[in-house]
Structures are given as C-alpha cells and as structure tokens.
Amino acid sequence: MKTIIGLEIHVQLATATKLFCGCSTDYRDDEPNTHCCPICLGLPGALPRLNRKAVEYGLKVAKALDMEVPEESEFARKNYFYPDLPKAYQITQYDKPLAVAGTVEIEDDEGHEKLVRITRVHLEEDPGRLVHVTGGSKYSLVDYNRSGIPLLEIVTEPDMRSPQEARRFLNKLRTVLEYLGVFDGDREGSLRVDANISLEGSERVEVKNISSYKGVEKALTFEVTRQKNLLRRGQKVTRETRHFMEGRGITTSARSKEEEHDYRYFPEPDLRPLRVADWVAAIDLPELPVARKNRFMAEYGISLNHARTLTGDPKLADFYEEVAEIDPVLAATWVADTLLGELNYRDMDIAAVPPGHIRELLGLLKTETITDAAGVQVLREMLDACARGSPCESPVAIMKREGLGKATGSEYAPIVQGVIAANPQAVEDYRAGKKGALNYLVGQVMKETRGRADPRELGRIVSECIDTDRV
Amino acid sequence: MITESDIEHIAELADIGISKDEVPEFTTQFNAILDYFEVLDTVEGESAPAAGTANVFREDEPRPGLSQDAALVNAGSTENGFIKAPRVM
Amino acid sequence: MAGTLDFSPDDRYNAFITTCREAPFSDGRLAGVAVAVKDNISTAGIETTCGSRILEGYVPPYDAHVVGLLRNAGAAIVGKTNMDEFGMGSTTETSAFGPTRNPVDQTRVPGGSSGGSAAAVAAGLVPMALGTDTGGSIRCPAAFCGVVGLKPTYGRVSRHGLIAYANSLEQIGPMARTVEDASRLMSVIANYDPHDSTMLDKPYNHRPIAEIAGLRVGVPEEYFGEGVDPRIAKTVRDAVGVLEDLGAGTVPVSIPGMRHALAAYYVICTSEASSNLARFDGVRYGPAVDTRKSWHEAYQDLRRELFGPEVRRRIMLGTFALSAGYAGRYYAKAQLARRNIQQDFERAFRKVDIVAGPTMPTVAFRLGEKTDPLSMYLSDILTVPANLAGIPAISVPCGRVDGLPVGLQLMGRPFEDERVVDAAFAYEQEVRA
Numbered sequence: 001m002k003t004i005i006g007l008e009i010h011v012q013l014a015t016a017t018k019l020f021c022g023c024s025t026d027y028r029d030d031e032p033n034t035h036c037c038p039i040c041l042g043l044p045g046a047l048p049r050l051n052r053k054a055v056e057y058g059l060k061v062a063k064a065l066d067m068e069v070p071e072e073s074e075f076a077r078k079n080y081f082y083p084d085l086p087k088a089y090q091i092t093q094y095d096k097p098l099a100v101a102g103t104v105e106i107e108d109d110e111g112h113e114k115l116v117r118i119t120r121v122h123l124e125e126d127p128g129r130l131v132h133v134t135g136g137s138k139y140s141l142v143d144y145n146r147s148g149i150p151l152l153e154i155v156t157e158p159d160m161r162s163p164q165e166a167r168r169f170l171n172k173l174r175t176v177l178e179y180l181g182v183f184d185g186d187r188e189g190s191l192r193v194d195a196n197i198s199l200e201g202s203e204r205v206e207v208k209n210i211s212s213y214k215g216v217e218k219a220l221t222f223e224v225t226r227q228k229n230l231l232r233r234g235q236k237v238t239r240e241t242r243h244f245m246e247g248r249g250i251t252t253s254a255r256s257k258e259e260e261h262d263y264r265y266f267p268e269p270d271l272r273p274l275r276v277a278d279w280v281a282a283i284d285l286p287e288l289p290v291a292r293k294n295r296f297m298a299e300y301g302i303s304l305n306h307a308r309t310l311t312g313d314p315k316l317a318d319f320y321e322e323v324a325e326i327d328p329v330l331a332a333t334w335v336a337d338t339l340l341g342e343l344n345y346r347d348m349d350i351a352a353v354p355p356g357h358i359r360e361l362l363g364l365l366k367t368e369t370i371t372d373a374a375g376v377q378v379l380r381e382m383l384d385a386c387a388r389g390s391p392c393e394s395p396v397a398i399m400k401r402e403g404l405g406k407a408t409g410s411e412y413a414p415i416v417q418g419v420i421a422a423n424p425q426a427v428e429d430y431r432a433g434k435k436g437a438l439n440y441l442v443g444q445v446m447k448e449t450r451g452r453a454d455p456r457e458l459g460r461i462v463s464e465c466i467d468t469d470r471v
Numbered sequence: 472m473i474t475e476s477d478i479e480h481i482a483e484l485a486d487i488g489i490s491k492d493e494v495p496e497f498t499t500q501f502n503a504i505l506d507y508f509e510v511l512d513t514v515e516g517e518s519a520p521a522a523g524t525a526n527v528f529r530e531d532e533p534r535p536g537l538s539q540d541a542a543l544v545n546a547g548s549t550e551n552g553f554i555k556a557p558r559v560m
Numbered sequence: 561m562a563g564t565l566d567f568s569p570d571d572r573y574n575a576f577i578t579t580c581r582e583a584p585f586s587d588g589r590l591a592g593v594a595v596a597v598k599d600n601i602s603t604a605g606i607e608t609t610c611g612s613r614i615l616e617g618y619v620p621p622y623d624a625h626v627v628g629l630l631r632n633a634g635a636a637i638v639g640k641t642n643m644d645e646f647g648m649g650s651t652t653e654t655s656a657f658g659p660t661r662n663p664v665d666q667t668r669v670p671g672g673s674s675g676g677s678a679a680a681v682a683a684g685l686v687p688m689a690l691g692t693d694t695g696g697s698i699r700c701p702a703a704f705c706g707v708v709g710l711k712p713t714y715g716r717v718s719r720h721g722l723i724a725y726a727n728s729l730e731q732i733g734p735m736a737r738t739v740e741d742a743s744r745l746m747s748v749i750a751n752y753d754p755h756d757s758t759m760l761d762k763p764y765n766h767r768p769i770a771e772i773a774g775l776r777v778g779v780p781e782e783y784f785g786e787g788v789d790p791r792i793a794k795t796v797r798d799a800v801g802v803l804e805d806l807g808a809g810t811v812p813v814s815i816p817g818m819r820h821a822l823a824a825y826y827v828i829c830t831s832e833a834s835s836n837l838a839r840f841d842g843v844r845y846g847p848a849v850d851t852r853k854s855w856h857e858a859y860q861d862l863r864r865e866l867f868g869p870e871v872r873r874r875i876m877l878g879t880f881a882l883s884a885g886y887a888g889r890y891y892a893k894a895q896l897a898r899r900n901i902q903q904d905f906e907r908a909f910r911k912v913d914i915v916a917g918p919t920m921p922t923v924a925f926r927l928g929e930k931t932d933p934l935s936m937y938l939s940d941i942l943t944v945p946a947n948l949a950g951i952p953a954i955s956v957p958c959g960r961v962d963g964l965p966v967g968l969q970l971m972g973r974p975f976e977d978e979r980v981v982d983a984a985f986a987y988e989q990e991v992r993a
Contacts, residue, residue: 015531016531016532016533017531017532017533017534021534021536022529022532022533022534022536023533023534023536024533031539031552032539032551032552032553033539033542033543033552033553033554034538034539034542034552035536036536036537036542037534037536037537038537038620038621038622040536041537041542041844042839042844043620043621043622043844043845044602044608044610044615044618044620044723044724044839044840044845045601045602045620045624045719045720045721045722045723045724046622046720046721047719047720047755047756047757048757049527049528049529049754049755049757050527050528050529050757051528051529051531052528052529052530052531053530053531054531055528072525077835079834079835079838079882081486081838081841081855081856081859082559082855083556083557083559083841083843083855086839086844087838087839088835088838088839088841089835089838130556130559131553132558132559133558137852138558139555139556139557139558139851139852140555140556140557140558140559140855141550141551141553141554141555141556142553142554142555142556142843143552143553143554144542144554262484262883262884264834264835264879264882264883264884264887265882266831266832266835266882266887266891269727269728269758269832270724270727270757270758271527271757271758272523272524272525272526272527272757272758273525274525274526275525275526276526478876481876481879481880481883482876484879484883485834485875485876485879486838486856486859486860486863487860487863487864487867487872487875487876487879488860488861488862488863488864488865488872489864489872489876490864493869497873497876500873500932500933500934501873501876501877501880503932503933503934504826504877504933504934504937507822507823507934507937508823508826508827508890510819510820510823511820511823511824511827511889511890511893511894511897512889512893513820514820514824514893514896514897514900515896515900516896516899516900517896518892518895518896518899519899523715524760527757529754537621541621544619544621545617545618545619545621545844545845545846546843546844546845546848547842547843547846547847547848547849547851548848548851554843554844555843555851556841556843556849556851556855557849557850557851557852557853557854557855557857557858557859558851558854558855559854559855
C-alpha cells in the first residue's frame with residue numbers, strides 16, 4: 001500500500017529585524033515583551049513595513065530550489081482570533097505567493113535519485129508565544145517577542161513515499177537553507193514541520209506541531225502504523241488534524257475547530273505589491289551542497305561517502321577545506337570519521353575546534369611523528385580541554401606533555417626483548433606459523449609503549465627479533 | 472434571504488457577540504442592506520493587475536522599540552512580564 | 561516662542577471627548593495655534609478612544625505621524641474631538657460618549673463621523689481641526705456645519721497612527737473656517753512618512769491662489785439627480801455659476817459607476833473594518849477582558865458589551881462579505897466596481913480639470929431622525945466616489961437651505977489637491993467680497 005506524504009515547513013529567516021518592523025529578531029533568552037513595538041504588538045494605528053532582506057532571502061531560497069518567481073506577488077490577511085495573534089489576523093501570502101513550482105533532489109528508499117516538487121514558498125509573520133497556566137485558575141500568558149518574526153513557508157507536493165524519504169528531504173532542505181545563510185538551524189524552533197500523510201485510497205491526515213525534524217520520521221512512522229492498523233481492522237481513516245506528542249512518540253487527535261476555519265483572506269491594504277521577478281537573475285547563490293560534494297571528490301580526490309558527510313553541514317565543509325591542504329585524503333578520514341565521532345560523543349560543535357590545531361595534528365600524523373592511536377589520544381585530550389572551556393592546548397604541546405611521541409627504535413628495542421622473553425608460548429606459536437601470535441606480541445609491546453609505537457613497524461620488528469634471535 | 476439562524480452563525484464566525492433580543496432587528500436590517508448590495512451583481516469587467524506603486528521596503532536595521540513597561544502599560548493584567556489572556560482550550 | 565495655551569472651551573455642543581486644559585506649544589508655522597484632533601488619531605499620552613467604550617482609557621505610547629508634525633509646527637493640541645464610533649456613521653450619533661450637536665442648530669446633527677471637529681471649528685472653539693474621511697466623514701460634517709473640509713488624495717497624508725476603519729479608503733484631512741486655514745493645516749500634515757507604505761512622496765505646501773480663468777469644471781448629472789434635494793441642487797448650481805463668472809467653463813460629465821458606488825463602498829469598508837476591529841480583545845489595551853472565562857466566550861462577551869450596535873452590524877456585514885461562498889459575489893465585485901469608478905473619473909478628467917457637485921443630498925437631519933441604517937448609508941452617495949477613486953475632494957460652504965448650511969464639493973485629479981483648493985478659494989473669496 002503506497003504511502004503518500006507532503007510537508008509544510010516553516011523556517012524562521014535569519015534577518016536582523018522582524019518582517020514588518022524594526023524590532024530585533026535576537027529575542028531568545030530575553031525577558032518577555034522586551035522586543036516589541038506598536039507594529040508587532042498590534043497597537044491601533046500601527047502600520048506594517050516590509051523588510052527588504054526577508055524578500056531577498058525568500059528569493060534566494062526560491063532560486064536555489066529552481067522555482068518560478070511570478071511577475072507580481074502580494075500579501076494577504078488571514079483572519080482568525082487567538083490571543084497570540086495581536087492583530088487578529090496574520091499577514092501572509094495567499095493566492096499570489098513569492099515563488100512557485102520548484103524541485104529538490106533526494107535519494108529514494110532504493111538509493112535512486114528522485115525529485116520532490118516544491119509547490120510554493122511564501123513569506124508570513126510568526127505569531128507570539130503562549131504559555132498555558134493550569135492549576136487552580138486557568139489562563140494564558142502571552143509573550144509578543146516572537147510576534148512578527150519572518151517565516152518562509154515551504155510547501156511540497158505529496159511526493160514522498162516513506163517517513164525515511166521525508167527525513168532525507170528535510171535533511172537536504174535544511175542543508176541547503178544553511179548553505180544559503182538564510183536560516184540558523186541552531187536556534188530552537190527555527191524550523192517547524194506539518195505533515196500530510198495518507199495511505200493510497202484513504203483519507204489524508206494532517207500532523208502538526210512537529211518541532212524537531214528528527215521528530216518528523218518518528219511521527220510519520222507512527223502514523224503509517226496507526227493508519228495501517230485501522231484499515232486492517234476494517235475501519236476507515238478519519239480525515240483530521242492530529243498533534244505530535246514528541247515525548248511519547250505518538251500522534252493524538254486535535255479535536256480543534258481548525259478544519260472549519262474560514263480565514264476570509266483578502267489582499268493586505270496596508271502593503272504594496274511586490275514585483276521582484278527581475279531580482280532573481282542578479283542573485284548570487286553560494287556553492288550548494290551537491291556542487292560542493294562533487295567538487296570535493298574531484299578536487300581533493302576523496303570518496304563519495306566522505307564528500308557527502310563533509311558537505312552535509314556547511315560549517316564542517318568549511319572546516320575541512322581549511323585543514324585539507326597537507327593531505328586531503330588523510331584529512332577527510334580524520335575529520336569525517338574520527339573528529340566528527342569524537343565531537344558527537346561530546347555533544348560539541350565544530351565551531352569549538354581551532355582549525356590550526358587540526359592542521360598541526362595532521363602534520364604530526366603525516367610525518368609519522370605520532371602513531372594513529374596516539375593521534376586519537378591527543379585529539380581526545382584536546383577536545384576535552386576545549387569542552388571544559390580551558391584553553392585548547394595545541395597537539396604538539398599535548399604530545400610533549402604526555403610523552404606521546406612515536407617511540408623510536410632504540411626506545412622500544414629493550415621492550416620488544418622484554419616481551420619476547422616474557423611470552424615464550426606466544427613465540428613458540430609464532431614460530432609454528434600462528435599469525436595471531438604475532439599480533440598478540442605486538443599488542444603487548446603497544447601496551448608497554450602506551451601506544452606510541454607504530455603497530456605496523458612493530459610487527460616487522462618483533463618478527464625480525466624473533467627470527468634473528470633463534471635460540 | 473438571511474435567516475435569524477444565519478445571523479447567529481455570522482455573529483459566531485465574527486466572534487462578535489449579539490444578544491438574543493438583537494437578532495430579529497439585525498436580521499431585518501441585514502436583509503435590507505444585502506438587497507441593496509444586489510446591484511453589485513450587475514458590475515461588469517475583469518480584474519486587472521494592481522495600479523500604483525510596488526516594492527516599498529524597509530532596510531533590515533534594528534530600531535529601538537518599546538520598553539517592557541511601555542509594552543505592558545495598557546494591558547489589563549500582566550504577570551512576570553507576560554500579558555494575561557483568557558485560556559485557550 | 562513657546563508656552564502653554566489655557567484651553568477651557570464652552571463645549572455645550574459636546575464637540576470634545578478630551579480637552580487638554582494646558583496645551584503646550586512652541587515655535588513653527590502654527591506656533592500657538594489651537595488645533596483639535598479627531599479621537600481616532602493617536603496622541604501619545606492623551607487618551608484616544610475612537611468614540612468607543614472598547615478603547616476607554618487607552619493611552620497610546622506613540623504619536624500619529626501627523627500629530628508629530630503638528631507638534632513640530634508649534635501647534636497647541638487642545639483636545640480630542642467626538643466622532644461616530646470608529647468612524648462608522650454620518651451623524652456622530654453612534655459615539656459612546658453622546659452625540660455632538662450642530663452649532664448652527666442644536667436640534668440637528670453636525671454630520672459625521674468627524675462631527676466633533678466640525679462643531680469645534682464652526683463654534684469658534686478652535687480655528688482648525690483634523691478630521692478623517694473614509695466615505696465623506698470630513699466633507700459631510702463640513703457641509704452640515706458650514707465650514708471647510710478637505711479629503712486629500714489617497715496616499716498624500718500619513719495614516720501611521722490613524723486607528724484604522726477602512727485602510728484603502730481613508731485619509732486624515734484639515735477642517736477650518738476658511739480655505740486658507742485649511743490649506744495651512746494641510747501644508748503641515750501632508751509630508752512623507754516612511755511608516756506608511758501606501759503613501760507617495762508628494763508633499764503639499766501651497767498658498768491658495770484665487771485664479772481659475774480657463775479652468776474646466778465638470779458637472780456630473782448623477783450629482784444632481786433623484787435623491788438630491790432640488791433646493792440643494794439649485795444652490796450648488798448657482799455656486800458653479802459663480803465659478804463661471806470667475807472665468808471657469810463648465811462641461812457636462814457622467815460617472816456611470818455611481819450606481820454601484822454606494823454598495824461597493826459599504827462592502828469594501830465593512831470588509832476591511834471587520835478585520836481591523838478584530839484586534840480589540842481587551843488583552844493589550846482597552847478595558848480588560850475577563851481572564852476567568854475561556855478565550856472565545858471572553859472575547860465575544862467583551863465585544864458585545866463594548867461595541868455599539870452599528871459597529872457590530874458593520875463587522876458582521878464585512879465578515880459576511882468576505883466569507884467563503886460570498887467573497888466572489890460581494891468583495892470581488894465591489895473591487896471591480898471601484899476600478900470602474902476610478903476609470904470613469906479618469907475619463908472625465910480628460911475633458912475637465914475639476915468636478916463640482918453638492919457634498920450632501922440633504923441638509924443636516926434632526927438628532928434621532930435617521931434610525932434605519934440603510935437610509936443613513938444612502939446619505940453618503942455623493943461623497944463615497946472620491947474615496948473609491950482616491951481623488952482629492954473639498955467641501956466649501958455655498959449657501960443655506962432652510963437656514964442650514966449647504967456644501968459645494970469640488971473634486972480633482974489625484975495629487976492635484978492644490979487645484980481643488982484654489983478653486984474653492986476663488987469661490988470663497990468671491991462670495992465674501
């Protein structure tokens with residue numbers, strides 16, 4: 001049974017000011033109602049003033065998604081009554097949006113490339129934030145700091161066929177938005193998703209309130225199961241709106257009257273139309289993820305997997321390019337595999353890592369001044385210090401302090417002798433042809449040298465020692 | 472022809488609140504006005520692109536707004552800097 | 561020169577909602593001049609009610625742009641004038657603070673919705689006042705009270721701070737006893753404001769000139785037909801005759817779209833109003849909403865109690881006109897009708913420079929006389945076309961019928977407010993002489 005999924009994504013644009021007034025968008029962690037003015041508070045007589053940068057950002061996204069920008073677009077009022085909506089209407093775009101008809105390329109579940117069509121993108125303002133007070137008396141508390149924040153609404157056609165496809169689409173979209181510099185993914189709530197999902201032949205269900213894009217896969221997976229179960233039991237899927245409860249991983253029926261809303265849209269009389277189709281040609285797009293991935297493979301000679309990983313986050317890709325010079329393939333392995341793993345483990349951001357230090361570490365590895373194992377240790381120490389907020393020691397400094405420099409032959413010759421002498425059985429096994437025995441002996445030497453000896457070299461040395469040492 | 476029940480429905484849609492005894496008079500008046508509006512059925516023509524200016528913008532530069540006090544000064548009741556409103560279900 | 565004006569008017573006509581007993585003033589082209597401001601225009605620190613209980617106690621934290629301009633020009637803002645609630649009416653009888661009485665005859669209405677401003681000027685309490693005109697709300701009271709009132713071209717005066725009734729139709733404008741004073745006030749308020757995206761940067765800075773030789777005056781048949789008191793029609797034709805004596809020529813013109821004008825106007829203004837007035841929820845301003853109730857119940861109860869019946873009627877009409885299933889029939893058609901009327905005027909203005917006719921089809925009615933909403937709306941028939949077309953229109957006194965003032969209405973091309981003012985000035989100077 002085919003699953004049909006469409007998404008509606010709201011993205012907070014990273015402009016300095018709100019969509020219709022000069023209040024700063026940097027309101028997080030601030031006291032309530034401290035980023036307000038007559039316009040975003042909806043005071044009587046206040047008039048909206050459109051932020052040029054929001055339009056530019058919207059057009060940038062439209063161009064990156066290969067969309068058509070109509071000759072004229074306009075704003076409209078969406079009328080409904082809610083305490084977080086100060087004017088009792090939201091200024092949005094209705095039948096004349098900023099751009100229409102675009103595409104995003106993703107991988108389907110079989111690994112083939114497919115296109116997800118983008119129906120439209122349009123600009124609209126965010127409402128304020130409600131806090132619900134329960135208990136003895138029940139009421140709402142409103143904070144209008146968020147009221148008027150610019151949103152770009154991106155609507156897809158129902159082209160996705162599985163929750164995984166939806167997740168891949170969102171990852172791709174999010175990466176593109178970050179590459180364009182129009183969106184700050186680190187800000188909480190900066191990307192919100194509503195999903196429409198149906199099983200072929202059944203009614204469509206809308207799932208709202210998905211605030212993390214990881215939640216999207218969870219919510220949709222739950223829905224697919226729930227809907228399939230209904231049909232299996234001979235019941236029908238009701239056309240309705242459901243809310244996603246992130247903590248419990250389930251969707252529940254919204255029971256609200258949202259379906260019945262008549263928003264009475266009409267063109268916003270306080271704003272003039274937009275004629276910006278001719279702006280598109282002049283928009284310079286930065287190198288987008290797909291192009292950058294291909295360039296990485298061509299220019300640096302790295303693998304598709306590494307290129308994909310590195311270009312999945314523009315900051316990571318930038319970082320890589322800063323450290324790659326000494327040896328791009330070595331750098332790719334260390335950044336994409338090792339460093340990224342260590343960062344994830346520590347819940348750290350790439351921004352906390354000084355590129356110069358990694359360049360230095362790569363230099364030490366390339367010249368074989370330290371072994372891979374020692375390199376990992378140095379990296380871990382460095383990251384731990386950075387995470388603590390202590391000054392990030394350089395790899396050379398850590399290496400010297402911890403004595404992690406590669407052990408020289410003269411250093412470990414006696415250790416090799418010692419290990420051979422202490423493990424006669426293993427030596428016997430080795431002479432008898434058991435290769436595992438050599439690894440065991442090498443391991444013992446590694447332990448003694450605290451990993452500072454190069455295992456490949458060691459293998460040769462131990463076997464030479466044993467061979468020449470025939471007693 | 473608008474009925475009294477239609478009037479009540481429109482009042483609901485508009486969240487405007489009319490009392491029961493206002494309904495009959497509102498209904499009569501509404502119908503008279505809508506009868507007059509019927510003349511619009513005879514309007515001819517097709518809609519055309521908007522005349523006048525386009526592309527009126529403001530630059531993306533922060534400007535001082537209201538202090539929290541000024542934002543709250545006219546509010547009926549506030550709590551810890553928030554503005555109090557009736558509960559939504 | 562700076563100081564405070566001691567303002568203690570004998571307000572027997574109930575022209576004012578708020579008076580500023582000690583009004584500060586400073587230097588400028590209106591230094592020390594007492595100016596009254598209609599109570600739908602935001603004045604920082606001064607209560608602004610729109611004639612409604614739902615804004616009782618609301619003190620705006622900011623000035624409307626025009627108020628800032630008045631202050632910069634040194635004017636003394638002496639009070640906020642009475643008005644029909646939210647501008648919805650033609651008699652100032654729907655004010656929550658009692659009707660204003662016409663100084664010419666206290667048993668009669670002063671017109672509306674800027675009745676308070678007109679009465680304050682007519683009674684000599686102030687030389688100048690600001691009014692607002694959405695469908696005739698400056699010109700109607702000017703005609704009924706025998707003063708001068710100008711509705712500027714749409715987009716010439718900033719609406720920033722004007723508490724909106726119908727955004728695409730309304731303008732703030734000057735009211736005074738003479739054309740010269742009205743023009744002086746217009747020169748102060750008609751300056752560009754980037755806060756208002758619907759404005760054009762075409763400041764007005766004009767001294768009226770009584771020179772109209774060669775002016776072509778259009779006389780539309782629709783302004784002198786059925787529904788217009790024949791004595792008013794005659795009085796106004798005589799006034800047009802004075803213009804001819806001064807060297808103007810008259811040309812018959814026609815505005816066929818007039819037959820749809822009133823319906824189009826009421827659909828558009830009620831639609832916009834239904835949206836504009838939805839923000840009055842008692843949360844951020846106005847008498848507090850009851851937070852013990854649930855949202856919809858609290859909101860409805862507040863609006864039933866604090867909005868008058870005319871306001872609630874128009875909100876319902878507008879909601880209906882925009883609602884699904886009806887928007888095509890009402891709102892869309894009204895916008896078409898509007899465009900047709902604009903084109904009718906454009907056509908006329910190829911043959912003539914100004915258009916002349918009566919401001920109102922009758923003289924001032926008695927207080928309490930018009931109880932039927934529709935018949936009240938019909939009195940706007942001659943004023944709404946200028947709002948629909950966005951063109952400048954002035955009313956200047958041109959005589960009396962039954963002892964009550966009659967207004968001559970002159971309309972012009974967009975942004976030719978100066979020409980309209982000059983024609984009114986020429987007429988006024990001639991009849992005074």
